[in-house]
Amino acid sequence: MSDAPEKTSFVEDLTDQSDDFSRWYNEVIRKAQLADNSPVKGCMVIRPYGYGIWENIQRLLDKRIKATGHQNAYFPLLIPESLLQLEADHVEGFAPECAWVTQGGKEPLEERYAIRPTSEAIIGHMYSKWIESYRDLPLLLNQWANVMRWEKRTRPFLRTSEFLWQEGHTAHASEQECREEVMRMLEVYREFVETELAIPVHAGKKSDAERFAGAEDTFTIEALMRDGKALQAGTSHHLGQHFAKVFDITYQDETGKRQHVWQTSWGVSTRLIGALVMTHGDDAGLRLPPNVAPIQAVIVPIYRKPEDKAAVLGFLEQIKAALGEKVRFHIDDRDQYSPGWKYNEYEMRGVPVRLEVGPKDVANSAVMSVRRDTRAKESIPLAQLPERLPALLAEIQKALFDQASAFRDEKTVMVQDLAGVLAHFEGGGSGFVAVPWDGSVAFEAEVKAKAGATLRCMPLDTSRFASLEKPGHRVALFARSY
């Protein structure tokens, strides 16, 4: 082992990231069994391992959504066309990518239904019935659901025709309260994504050009993938009173006056799984952050002789008892695969820690742990395992975040003007380019036309961009993106 030639990858048959990042991405998703293509265009099947990540995302985010006062509910999949059309910008934004139900059984429908591309319309309609008094506000609902957008170009997790997400929809009595909610949920997303997914993000405001269809303001968290492209990882929208006016969502205030509510909506989707893959993955495959990894530690028993097998399997019982519910572990005792095969398999699937248990370990009453991220080995005495393993997982979680942060910072450059932005991208640069921006639409359009990069956001935290401060300007981050 230690005297063997240093290999950067033990995995065969996986394209290197540097050779073809897209291909690497598709292969990892397929080989790690996160998802598979289905017979329906742009629709993937999320396999148990991929869905396990989603379940962990759901669990950890749902806790935060509830902790901030929201309740879950469920609204219908189908939205009558007339409802969707009420908000002009909204329908203009989404109609081109709606799938329509036009027939029920053998009868054509009187009015066609859109398969929801998002639920503002149907929820707005219901809110108008439920909200009467200031005492009914704020109304804070969230739903976990699937939505469908007829995308021209799809990619597993990043852009699928059908995807899973949560969408929060809230109604408030005042604009200020509404804006506070928008920022509160943006912060929930930022904290969640950085803490649980170990993905550093820039939280900021979208430009008018990049805003959500029908929103007054859109805020976003922007992550950076290993290939230098940005990915919008979550959004929080200030909807103002647009939807309230068209859906007639009003309440009587303390003085008996009729007022329109102020609304927000916010969501993250299964795209986060794609972000996870592209933020942490390496040439050997996935590297999952322990907090969301379906399997945090895989135990590989090793034995040769029958008496070794009995001893090892007996020792595994002690390990199981010691670990209990402390970590999500899996014992791979399949006989048809060699230990070496299993090492490679679980590294490719991104399991954070591998625990090797062979005769030597049994003799020492210890297990040999190997980190996925660094391949660092450490023998852990059984007695210390219940303490040491969770600590090790926490170290890996932090290491992945630190590594991604360092990469992101290294790939964030500062320039002073439009020429600087163009020079960066035309010179083959990638990543984020921070620049003082006066709000000029022409500036934004030129970057898009010449460099293929868009304004990802105007970061809220500009502390790191102090050198770009300029009167009448805001710092803007440009990047090529997914």
Add this chain to the structure above:
RNA sequence: CGGGGCGUAGCGCAGCCCGGUAGCGCACCUGGUUCGGGACCAGGGGGUCGGAGGUUCAAAUCCUCUCGCCCCGACCA
């Protein structure tokens, strides 16, 4: 939706140009030996060539249409 590429066994590919009804590697099954970084030997199963139509005595191979996937672009979580 525009440009390009590709659909042959579960996966990766060859065969197609010069029609004669499929082959390789891995995977899979059985038996045995193995097992601390993708083990080895022997035996075995599996496809009618994305789909539809056409040309032909004969089509994976030629023609038309269609569906899907990948890459680049425009649009978007």
